[in-house]
Amino acid sequence: MKKRSWNSRSGLKGNVMADNLFNRVGNDLSENAITGMLDEAIKGHKKEDEALPIIKMKLPSAESTVKIPVKAEKKKPADSIFKAIGGAEEIKAPAVQMPAIKLPDTLTASQQMRKRYRYRRYGMPIRMSTFKRPVTPMPEITVKDRKKIKFHKFMKSILGFELLLPAVLVFLFFSWFPIIKTFAISLRSFDTINSSVFVGFDNFARIIGDAKFWEAFMHSITLSGIVVLLGTWLPFVLALYVYEMRKGAGLMKILFFIPFLTPAVPAAILWKWMYNQGFGLINSVLSFFTPGQVNIGWLTDPNLALFSIAIVFVWKNTGWALLIYMAGLQNIPRNLFEDASLSGASVGTKIKEIILPALKPVIMAVVFIQIISGMQVFTEVYIMTNGGPQGSSEVIATYIYKKAFLYMDIGYASGVAVFFLLLLVSFSLVKLKIAGKRG
Amino acid sequence: MAKRVKMYKEETRYLFPSYELKDKKTRVIYGLWGAFTVTGAVLVTIPFIWMLVTAMLPAEMIFKPLKEVMANFKPDASHFVRAWEITPFQTYLFNTFLIALAAVAGQILICSAAAYSLSKLRPPFYQAVMLLFLSTILIPFETIAVPLYLFMRDFGIEGIFTINLVNTYWALILPALAAAINIFIFKSFFDKMPNDFIEAARVDGYSEISIFFRIILPISKAIISVMAVLNFTTIWNSFFWPLIVINEPEIYTLMLGIYKIIEEGQPWNVVMAAVSISMIPTLVLFAVFQRQVMRGVLFTTLQE
Known part of the structure; x- marks a missing residue:
């Protein structure tokens, strides 16, 4: 165990010094020898300060004690501006009793306060300095500068307009202006494309009485109904399993996604061939399983045409919905399923209690987009049936197209377009309201 | 490390975890579900296979029962050559590429600039402008096709100068x-972007336009590629829109060209x-x- 040194700050060093001393002197210890050694050691040591305190520490002598000087009381100058300070007795003991001082009225409130404070603190008022700060010369503002400042302020206020302007122009000409014009045209009747007459709400009256329009309208509703019925739960079921797969999930996703990628025109042509009554693949395959040739007119039967088109639409959009469902599934925390399994939940319970509530917003989005895109379908119908046998697959979009560009009944077509627009916008508003309610 | 990843992957089944698959009923459901999905995937791809098969059938084989076709199927790629010959694919592809590239470049520039302005600069009335932009999302294109066509016929300001843009790119x-x-996708992207870049550039004396072109656009390459x-x-x-506006075969887009092939009444193998x-x-x-x-x-x- 090491000895504790006399100076904790020097630590080991003190020990070393003592050891050295002991080695040199050995057993022959006389007082003189020790003092000589100590002096030598102390002088040789670089850090004298460390050793010095022991030797130099003395009590201070009586002469050197500091006397705290007592402040002599000062008399107030009699001829200061404060002539009105009470009596002479009060001046002697200002700390005990503060006299009310009267200050000249020319001073401001803050100056008076300052005076009073000084008086209370030091017992005497300090004279206000009459020094005035010199006015720094300001640059003169010319008319030109003022204009410049105004310009900069203006530029700052319209900051960002220059970047917004192209979009506003484009939207003005190709979106907002046509929307307004649709309403305007719907109130006119066109003989040719260049001459028109204002007819008021005639077109709308004609639309209400037009059985063909209502047929097309009902077909659109039916189509989007079928699309929603099939195109919502089918991708959901598929997505649940594809998300479950260990291998090949990516491949499955891509396989289902390819129909969505194929442009509508090739897809429609392809399905027209698939649905071919005599030699299409579907009828050929069906005739494998049934005796005799199957002869279903998928696109030529008025009862089936709309359904066949809806199937193509579902085929095309399944991959899209699958992708969105899978993105939604990825956000569900895994441990929920583990907890459910531990408490013995079945597959159905897991879907009902965990997945459906979590995916509700995604499902709502898919449903609404399916409805709206089902209402807007044009290409598939136009290519596959062009309104179908006896108008059995006419939808609103093809009806508008035919009225406007084949029969050149532009005013009427615009009337239908206005109707269609209001319908879809109200759909969207309902959707927004539901989404807003959910938060 | 690799082993750990594998172990983690084994737990990724959430509806049918492996310890529940020991139950026979669960296993049956799982198998049926899988069969349904795989069948679905196959059914979804069958039209494409059928398309390729038809394209490679000789003309006399098309209108024959499936059994016969399958029995003596000999791939014949000559129809692809013929399809390429009878349709000016080069023109269609060139047209479509030109239109798509020009439109995409314009869209990205205009829409991202507007989105940046709406998101970061916020000029007066920006909320009203945003609402006007938003309202156009809800409006189906079919409804504005007629006035847009009329506008394209007499492009310009009425009474001053008008050009007929129908049948042009x-x-x-x-x-x-x-x-x-x-605009809205770009805006949501810019909203998440910190303001530091912009402020630093502003201190350095960049104008708003050069901030946008030199700083914002290079940063947002990822979203630009997605949107492009x-x-x-x-x-x-x-x-729909090309069908209305384009009548001349020289300016047909690819989709219009394909549609015209089927209108001409070509045999199905060439069409396919x-x-x-x-x-x-x-x-x-x-x-x-x-x-x-x-x-x-x-x-x-x-x-x-």
């Missing part, structure tokens, strides 16, 4: 520029060959930009 490019969904691919496919696939040729660019685009396409689809859906 401009008729396809210009209306495609007004795509409000882009998405808009490219949209314009590539568009059919042409259709399969027309699908190649889209599939190549998807193969190259798979991530961008999928992300773009997700973005647009989640925005709406």
Whole structure:
């Protein structure tokens, strides 16, 4: 165990010094020898300060004690501006009793306060300095500068307009202006494309009485109904399993996604061939399983045409919905399923209690987009049936197209377009309201 | 490390974890479900296979029962050559590429600039402008097609100067520029971007336009690629508007050209060959930009 040194700050060093001393002197210890050694050691040591305190520490002598000087009381100058300070007795003991001082009225409130404070603190008022700060010369503002400042302020206020302007122009000409014009045209009747007459709400009256329009309208509703019925739960079921797969999930996703990628025109042509009554693949395959040739007119039967088109639409959009469902599934925390399994939940319970509530917003989005895109379908119908046998697959979009560009009944077509627009916008508003309610 | 990853992967089944698959009933459900999914995937791809098969059938084999076709099927690629010969695919592809590229470039520039302005600079009345942009998302294109066509016929300001833009590239490019969904996707991207870049550049004395072009656009390459691919496919696939505005075969887009083939009454094998040729660019685009396409689809859906 090491000895504790006399100076904790020097630590080991003190020990070393003592050891050295002991080695040199050995057993022959006389007082003189020790003092000589100590002096030598102390002088040789670089850090004298460390050793010095022991030797130099003395009590201070009586002469050197500091006397705290007592402040002599000062008399107030009699001829200061404060002539009105009470009596002479009060001046002697200002700390005990503060006299009310009267200050000249020319001073401001803050100056008076300052005076009073000084008086209370030091017992005497300090004279206000009459020094005035010199006015720094300001640059003169010319008319030109003022204009410049105004310009900069203006530029700052319209900051960002220059970047917004192209979009506003484009939207003005190709979106907002046509929307307004649709309403305007719907109130006119066109003989040719260049001459028109204002007819008021005639077109709308004609639309209400037009059985063909209502047929097309009902077909659109039916189509989007079928699309929603099939195109919502089918991708959901598929997505649940594809998300479950260990291998090949990516491949499955891509396989289902390819129909969505194929442009509508090739897809429609392809399905027209698939649905071919005599030699299409579907009828050929069906005739494998049934005796005799199957002869279903998928696109030529008025009862089936709309359904066949809806199937193509579902085929095309399944991959899209699958992708969105899978993105939604990825956000569900895994441990929920583990907890459910531990408490013995079945597959159905897991879907009902965990997945459906979590995916509700995604499902709502898919449903609404399916409805709206089902209402807007044009290409598939136009290519596959062009309104179908006896108008059995006419939808609103093809009806508008035919009225406007084949029969050149532009005013009427615009009337239908206005109707269609209001319908879809109200759909969207309902959707927004539901989404807003959910938060 | 690899082993750990594998162990983690084994737990990724959430509806049918492995300890529950020991139950026979669960296993049956799992198997049936899997069979359903795989069948679905096969059914979804069958039309494409059938398309290729038809394209390779000789003319006399098309209208024969399936059994006979399957028995003596000899692939014959000559119809692809014939389809290429009878349709000016080069012109169609050139037209479509030109239109799509020009429209996409314009869209990205205009919409991202507007989105940046709405998100970071916020000029007066920006909320009203945003609402006006938003309202155009809800409006279906079919409803504005008629006035837009009339506008394209007499493009310009009435009484001062008008040009007929029908049957030109401009008729396809210009209306495609007004795509409000882009603005909103860009805006949501810029909203998440910190302001530090912009402020630093402003201190350095950049003007707002050069901040946008030199700092914001280079930073947001990821979203730009997504939106570019998405808009490219949209314009590539568009059919309704070209059908109205384009009548001359020289300016046909690919989709119109394909549609005209079927109108001409070509035999099905040639039609199918042409259709399969027309699908190649889209599939190549998807193969190259798979991530961008999928992300773009997700973005647009989640925005709406």
